[in-house]
Amino acid sequence: MYNPLKGFYYLLRGAKMIIKPGIREVVMIPLTINIILFGLLIWYGAGQFSDFIEWLLPDKAEWLRRFLWPIFALVTLIIVFFAFTLVANIVGAPFNGLLSERVEEHLTGIKCDQSGGWRKMINNFIPVFIAELKKLLYIILLMLLYSLIFIIPVINVIAPILWVFFSAWMLALEYVDYPMSAHNISFKELRKRLKERMLLTFGFGFSTLVITTIPLINFLAMPTAVAGATVMWVEEWGEKRSEALAG
Numbered sequence: 001m002y003n004p005l006k007g008f009y010y011l012l013r014g015a016k017m018i019i020k021p022g023i024r025e026v027v028m029i030p031l032t033i034n035i036i037l038f039g040l041l042i043w044y045g046a047g048q049f050s051d052f053i054e055w056l057l058p059d060k061a062e063w064l065r066r067f068l069w070p071i072f073a074l075v076t077l078i079i080v081f082f083a084f085t086l087v088a089n090i091v092g093a094p095f096n097g098l099l100s101e102r103v104e105e106h107l108t109g110i111k112c113d114q115s116g117g118w119r120k121m122i123n124n125f126i127p128v129f130i131a132e133l134k135k136l137l138y139i140i141l142l143m144l145l146y147s148l149i150f151i152i153p154v155i156n157v158i159a160p161i162l163w164v165f166f167s168a169w170m171l172a173l174e175y176v177d178y179p180m181s182a183h184n185i186s187f188k189e190l191r192k193r194l195k196e197r198m199l200l201t202f203g204f205g206f207s208t209l210v211i212t213t214i215p216l217i218n219f220l221a222m223p224t225a226v227a228g229a230t231v232m233w234v235e236e237w238g239e240k241r242s243e244a245l246a247g
Contacts, residue, residue, distance in 0.1 A: 007203025007206070007207055008206075010235075017227040030091050099178075100227075107231065170205075171209055176232065193237060200232075200236065211224065
């Protein structure tokens, strides 16, 4: 129950879950949108950078051009690395509730009612999108406030370690919120339940943090974490859908 390695286990279960029939199409739509979006941005950025190089450097400075292009590629990789998770959460937010629903259906064998599914996702697309923006702004504000520890004497020595713990906790809150909110569990109750299993929560958060830092793999970090959080919700808190409906 309190084993942090079990958090990694649930994330691994989530990775296996997103390739199952009936679930993978919910993953592919926002993933495809993100890849196309970033592909277009990189293509546009490369074109603008090429025009800038042509304007800045004379023809005889070919060696400098060859030096600058790898730098551009590195900067682009860094931007994609840090920006993709943020953008993916915004684009994928309306799909994450449906993804969590499909994973729970697969685990419990109980179909959702007619008010759920794609119809519910489409009807709630704008409200969910706005809610996700507010949640991300809330997290970003907390991160900015928390970053002040880096300038406090003595404490700033361990600031990087504290930052890792803080990031792991916020990621756990972000993704476990999807299955719990589907059962009308408040944000306050969500935090209470996660605190009751702190080691498990941090194990899941740390594992999610790690995969978000790996290029290419971080493309699948969000759906994997949503699916893993749903598996953890069903198996750890023991609230099967039938129990929720009966209640």
